[in-house]
Amino acid sequence: GGAPGGYAGPPPTIPPPPGWRPPVHVRPTPPRQLPPQDMAAMDQADGRAQRLTYGIGAVVGVVLVLLTCLLCSRLLF
Template structure:
């Protein structure tokens, strides 16, 4: 039997298939969660102690932070310029070898 034979229409004079079995009755609707037992008299949820208030942070030295940021910026830019110069020299050497 080929895969398509299953889906073909029955022959003209073929008998009708038997009726299908009756479907099962519809399930009962959801009635909600079951009731829970109440807690014992006098019960309270556990409490947590309040933590101490946060301490005061030390004051920041804004001038020192600015000086350190400026020094870091100068160092970063200097390293970038140096790396760019090295790459440029290597590129010139490489291109010079290809041309000559």
């Protein structure tokens, strides 16, 4: 019983009977212990990476400013 010439909707769902899942007998092994982290070394590496990123950004910014000045001077003169 659906709409004439239209979508009748999804079929009705019937819930599964209780206890339909099979019993679980195998227990997974507990997770391994992770190695300790050297937070001081991680902070130093993060600082070096940040300085490198800022240095590359500064070089790119200077190059872009110089190119913009060169382009503007060519347009004006």
